[in-house]
Amino acid sequence: MKVRNPLALLAFGLAFSVAVVAATYIFAAQKATSDIREASERQLQIIALDLGSVLDKFETLPYALGFQSDVVQALTRPDDQAIIQRLNQTLQLIQRQSKVVAIYMLDRKGTTLASSNWDTPTSFVGRDFGFRPYFSEAVKGNAGRFYGIGNATNIPGYFIAQPIYASASARDNGAPLGVMVVKIDLTEFEHTWSSSEDPITLSDHSGVVFLSNRPAWKYRSLYPLNGEIQLDLAGTHQYADQPITPVASLPKHLRVGFGDHVTRTIGRLGWQLMLFPSQARIARVAMLWALAAALLLAIAGISLWALYQRRRRLEERLTSAEYLDRTIAQRTQELMVANHTLEAKYAKLKETEHLLRSTQNELIQAGKLTMLGQMAAGVAHELAQPLAAIRAFADNAITFLGRQQADKTAENLTHISNASARMGKIIGQLNSFSRNSYDTVAVIDLQKSIEAAALLMRNEFQTHGASLHIDIRQAAHVVGDAVRTEQVLINLLRNALDAVDNAQQKNVWLTLEKEAGEAVIRIRDSGAGIPAQVALHLFEPFFTTKPSGKGLGLGLAISSSIVQAMNGRLQANNHGDGGAEFVLCLPLLAQS
Numbered sequence: 371m372k373v374r375n376p377l378a379l380l381a382f383g384l385a386f387s388v389a390v391v392a393a394t395y396i397f398a399a400q401k402a403t404s405d406i407r408e409a410s411e412r413q414l415q416i417i418a419l420d421l422g423s424v425l426d427k428f429e430t431l432p433y434a435l436g437f438q439s440d441v442v443q444a445l446t447r448p449d450d451q452a453i454i455q456r457l458n459q460t461l462q463l464i465q466r467q468s469k470v471v472a473i474y475m476l477d478r479k480g481t482t483l484a485s486s487n488w489d490t491p492t493s494f495v496g497r498d499f500g501f502r503p504y505f506s507e508a509v510k511g512n513a514g515r516f517y518g519i520g521n522a523t524n525i526p527g528y529f530i531a532q533p534i535y536a537s538a539s540a541r542d543n544g545a546p547l548g549v550m551v552v553k554i555d556l557t558e559f560e561h562t563w564s565s566s567e568d569p570i571t572l573s574d575h576s577g578v579v580f581l582s583n584r585p586a587w588k589y590r591s592l593y594p595l596n597g598e599i600q601l602d603l604a605g606t607h608q609y610a611d612q613p614i615t616p617v618a619s620l621p622k623h624l625r626v627g628f629g630d631h632v633t634r635t636i637g638r639l640g641w642q643l644m645l646f647p648s649q650a651r652i653a654r655v656a657m658l659w660a661l662a663a664a665l666l667l668a669i670a671g672i673s674l675w676a677l678y679q680r681r682r683r684l685e686e687r688l689t690s691a692e693y694l695d696r697t698i699a700q701r702t703q704e705l706m707v708a709n710h711t712l713e714a715k716y717a718k719l720k721e722t723e724h725l726l727r728s729t730q731n732e733l734i735q736a737g738k739l740t741m742l743g744q745m746a747a748g749v750a751h752e753l754a755q756p757l758a759a760i761r762a763f764a765d766n767a768i769t770f771l772g773r774q775q776a777d778k779t780a781e782n783l784t785h786i787s788n789a790s791a792r793m794g795k796i797i798g799q800l801n802s803f804s805r806n807s808y809d810t811v812a813v814i815d816l817q818k819s820i821e822a823a824a825l826l827m828r829n830e831f832q833t834h835g836a837s838l839h840i841d842i843r844q845a846a847h848v849v850g851d852a853v854r855t856e857q858v859l860i861n862l863l864r865n866a867l868d869a870v871d872n873a874q875q876k877n878v879w880l881t882l883e884k885e886a887g888e889a890v891i892r893i894r895d896s897g898a899g900i901p902a903q904v905a906l907h908l909f910e911p912f913f914t915t916k917p918s919g920k921g922l923g924l925g926l927a928i929s930s931s932i933v934q935a936m937n938g939r940l941q942a943n944n945h946g947d948g949g950a951e952f953v954l955c956l957p958l959l960a961q962s
């Protein structure tokens with residue numbers, strides 16, 4: 371899913387959600403309306419059955435009472451107080467038993483002769499109810515039924531009236547003697563309905579509400595009454611002469627729910643039982659559904675959004691991974707090219723170095739050849755003396771041999787041997803000087819070289835009563851020929867020993883340390899130091915201040931050439947505290 375325009379999608383999602391929520395609301399409202407209507411119908415049916423059964427229950431009571439023996443007697447002899455009194459008591463007894471409001475008997479003119487409430491302040495006895503419709507109907511021989519507010523008691527009730535005849539036979543053709551009336555209380559129903567949230571009304575055929583769980587609606591009409599009805603109501607005092615105004619004229623909060631309704635006709639007077647389903651309930655149910663829909667949509671929306679974000683992150687990660695791969699590939703390519711270039715340069719460098727080295731070697735060799743010229747004189751001088759001595763000793767040996775003096779002969783031969791040994795030594799030194807510099811190249815641990823040189827020199831130092839002080843401050847490794855390095859150190863130590871030989875203090879100090887990428891060996895002595903004119907020729911071959919036979923003047927020259935071959939330096943100077951100091955610097959091994 372590639373979202374081009376998230377804002378447009380959001381707007382679409384919002385519009386869609388609003389549409390869905392609105393549709394849900396409308397649909398739920400319709401469904402709730404029909405559901406609630408159906409439930410209301412059922413509720414109304416139950417109420418109607420309940421109400422109908424109560425009305426029917428007492429329907430026959432006045433009729434049956436008409437057969438009481440005292441009834442007819444009382445009607446025929448209304449002045450007989452004993453009969454009236456007896457009837458009063460009978461009616462009262464039955465009234466209490468049957469739990470009706472009142473039972474009373476009217477004569478043919480509508481005057482009450484006997485009543486169950488004869489002993490109360492609101493007694494009906496003597497009262498005229500001739501104006502009541504139930505009486506006029508009953509006196510005609512029909513059953514009379516009526517609902518109204520009691521004229522004497524002000525208590526509303528349902529009146530059922532039956533004509534009373536002198537005998538069963540008179541019932542068919544004679545006029546009634548009087549009328550028996552039963553008054554029933556229906557207000558109990560109001561209490562039952564009060565638990566209902568919806569307004570419930572029972573109204574008469576004129577549309578006047580006389581029972582309701584909405585007290586404000588009572589004795590008000592569901593629609594405006596015309597003059598004729600109003601006149602009729604006034605005539606019958608049905609609702610105690612109070613003016614009947616429509617429910618619609620009530621303040622708004624008192625007629626809440628007045629509108630759509632379900633209705634049912636009940637009883638024999640064409641009463642209308644009505645239930646007004648609460649619009650607020652419908653709205654509530656619809657709102658609940660709409661809310662549920664909104665919630666679902668919100669969850670779906672959030673889930674989709676989370677999914678989208680996750681996808682986007684994955685894509686981003688993928689893109690960045692691709693980018694990384696590409697960059698790495700590119701860098702690798704660049705590195706490979708650089709590596710090739712480097713390799714080519716390195717090869718070239720190697721070639722140049724090789725050229726340089728061979729040139730250097732050639733130069734060194736050439737230098738040596740030059741020196742050879744100088745050497746020839748020295749060598750001739752050095753060798754001539756022992757050679758002349760050998761000849762003289764040989765001549766002597768021949769002479770002593772002729773005289774058969776074996777001991778003298780042997781003495782001269784020993785001199786010859788010594789002289790030739792000395793010659794051999796000179797030649798040996800020359801040999802080592804002419805040898806090529808690159809014999810064995812290895813990593814040299816300078817500490818070990820120093821220790822080896824010191825070991826070899828130990829005897830000589832002891833013989834001369836001199837002390838050698840070695841101070842290895844730092845270990846150091848260099849590249850070169852180990853044997854030759856030792857040779858250099860031995861040369862320098864021997865020179866130092868020679869220098870201190872005539873001194874009072876015979877000390878030689880050797881230190882090793884690292885300085886600026888170099889291994890530095892300092893050999894200092896407590897000798898007389900190097901005179902200025904000597905310093906100028908110090909490293910020249912065959913330059914020596916030592917007596918003939920003691921020094922050849924090759925030590926420093928050879929040492930210097932060895933050190934140079936290792937790319938190092940050999941320097942000499944006089945130390946501030948007296949004595950000479952030779953400083954040997956060699957480049958350190960890369961990782962040492």
Ligand code: ADP
Pocket residue numbers: 861865866869895897898899900904908913914915916920921922923924925926927950
């Ligand atoms: P040789 O030792 O055979 O003379 P070298 O080349 O080793 O040859 O030394 C050359 C000269 O340098 C020595 O004759 C000496 O005069 C001088 N020299 C060398 N070492 C010292 C030293 N430690 N003190 C004073 N002079 C020195």
